[in-house]
Amino acid sequence: MTDPQINRSVEQRLETAFAVYRTPAEHWTGPLSVGIDLGTSTCAIAVVDAQGVPVWMDSRGTAAIRDGVVFDYWGARDATASLKEDAEAALGVAFTRAATAFPPGVDESDSRACGFVLESAGFDDILLLDEVSAANLTLGIDNGVVVDVGGGSTGVGVFRDGRLVALDDRPGGGHHLDLILAGSLGIPLEQAELLKRTHADDYLGILRPGLERVAESIRALSLGAEKLDVHLAGGALMIDGADRVIAAYLGRPVRSYPHALYITPLGIARHAS
Numbered sequence: 001m002t003d004p005q006i007n008r009s010v011e012q013r014l015e016t017a018f019a020v021y022r023t024p025a026e027h028w029t030g031p032l033s034v035g036i037d038l039g040t041s042t043c044a045i046a047v048v049d050a051q052g053v054p055v056w057m058d059s060r061g062t063a064a065i066r067d068g069v070v071f072d073y074w075g076a077r078d079a080t081a082s083l084k085e086d087a088e089a090a091l092g093v094a095f096t097r098a099a100t101a102f103p104p105g106v107d108e109s110d111s112r113a114c115g116f117v118l119e120s121a122g123f124d125d126i127l128l129l130d131e132v133s134a135a136n137l138t139l140g141i142d143n144g145v146v147v148d149v150g151g152g153s154t155g156v157g158v159f160r161d162g163r164l165v166a167l168d169d170r171p172g173g174g175h176h177l178d179l180i181l182a183g184s185l186g187i188p189l190e191q192a193e194l195l196k197r198t199h200a201d202d203y204l205g206i207l208r209p210g211l212e213r214v215a216e217s218i219r220a221l222s223l224g225a226e227k228l229d230v231h232l233a234g235g236a237l238m239i240d241g242a243d244r245v246i247a248a249y250l251g252r253p254v255r256s257y258p259h260a261l262y263i264t265p266l267g268i269a270r271h272a273s
């Protein structure tokens with residue numbers, strides 16, 4: 001069962017993350033921790049205080065990762081360096097330590113590449129974890145299926161008694177929804193991305209097969225965990241009604257969160273504390 005108390009405090013954290021996007025918090029407690037999320041569509045930084053409260057969020061539209069590997073190393077390095085510099089200037093703190101995350105299912109050398117990006121951007125103490133574990137450091141789910149659907153992939157982790165017992169990912173995310181919308185309406189990808197964000201209600205019928213493909217990945221990667229609630233992190237499912245489509249396909253409770261694209265970056269930052 002999902003604890004409503006836990007959900008409320010998670011929602012508050014996410015609202016705070018939204019409020020500190022490029023606007024530093026006025027107060028914080030204890031040392032700050034930094035997380036860098038190198039994504040398929042964005043590179044993001046999250047800075048949290050000793051209580052895990054967000055004090056600074058920022059992002060760059062740099063596609064650092066493709067198919068689970070760092071494919072734009074220099075773009076990722078520049079984005080990370082600029083995110084670091086702006087966070088330091090805004091908060092008046094120099095950062096040398098940070099965590100970053102790798103997609104589930106990547107091998108060790110690819111996960112190390114994520115660390116090298118941070119090193120070349122000026123961090124010298126770097127921690128690594130997988131994206132789904134990072135998401136769950138924010139959500140705090142003891143028993144449940146935690147899903148991170150970003151621009152390019154759907155990562156799925158099964159947690160039992162607070163332990164990660166299964167982890168994998170499949171292609172399929174927000175970029176694929178853009179492709180479906182662009183192809184169906186005969187419009188450029190950029191326009192499809194904008195329409196998806198602003199008028200998803202009008203296009204849910206068109207987007208449904210793409211959402212059901214994500215749901216099918218969740219089903220296939222959480223076999224044997226059908227009794228557990230599903231928790232949705234990542235930007236791709238920040239579409240009104242996406243959670244209902246996925247719940248209907250899976251036939252089990254699905255929980256969505258506000259500002260879900262901040263869930264994983266915030267968890268990465270907590271890992272650095």
Ligand SMILES: Nc1ncnc2c1ncn2[C@@H]1O[C@H](COP(=O)(O)OP(=O)(O)OP(=O)(O)O)[C@@H](O)[C@H]1O
Pocket residue numbers: 037038039040041042043065148149150151152153154173174175193196197233234235236237238239261
């Ligand atoms: N308000 C929104 N409504 C709908 N979709 C959104 C919204 N905001 C972001 N997205 C989508 O979320 C995706 C990016 O999400 P996120 O930042 O979690 O991905 P990422 O971390 O870059 O990718 P990945 O985790 O696959 O490497 C994009 O496809 C974008 O279109």
Ligand SMILES: [Mg+2]
Pocket residue numbers: 037038039040131148150151234264
């Ligand atoms: Mg991501």
